Amino acid sequence: MGILRGLRLAAGNFFRLYESHDSSSLRLTRNTDFKRITGFCTKPQESPKAPTSTYSHRVPLHRPTDWEKRILLWSGRFKSKDQIPETISFEMLDAAKNKVRVKISYMMIALTVLGCVVMVIEGKQAARRNESLTSLNLEKKARMREESAIKAKAE
Structure with missing residues (x-):
């Protein structure tokens, strides 16, 4: 556990040092890598889709x-x-x-x-x-x- 925490902190410090100097693409990579390391999953927000066919509420x-x-x-x-x-x-x-x-x-x-x-x-x-x-x-x-x-x- 301690080794993983140390690697995370080192990686975070590394990206913080170069964040101000690098492009925004590195920032996006950093954010996704960090979320993958911590175990969080992010899904892109999907817009609610309109039903393709109308559903009739009639009882058979x-x-x-x-x-x-x-x-x-x-x-x-x-x-x-x-x-x-x-x-x-x-x-x-x-x-x-x-x-x-x-x-x-x-x-x-x-x-x-x-x-x-x-x-x-x-x-x-x-x-x-x-x-x-x-x-x-x-x-x-x-x-x-x-x-x-x-x-x-x-x-």
Whole structure:
């Protein structure tokens, strides 16, 4: 580090001594060399360019299919199929799809909870009738033994 600093100072002193006697081209060289040594990068100032083509801020439109029209109806975006325009934005369609996804997930949650409640009720009714998996398996194995005994006697 010390050697580089000493070289920089020596180079700076050298250019300062001859700056007053030399032309302006040496001054430009000195300035760019100094900036390169210190690690600074200078870019020439560019004037802002005018866009070559005009950009339209219109949103691209999409012609919905019959399925997408149903999704728009289910999401509540439109009341009837006649109210749906010929072309819609992709954002409108994505919002409708997301709304339908949320509705379907809520229905699946409700059906899962309902299925759990039904299974609990059926299990309690089976317990009152003294039906259990153990007793059902024992009865099934007893039946299978009887059937295999009948087949063994028949042969």
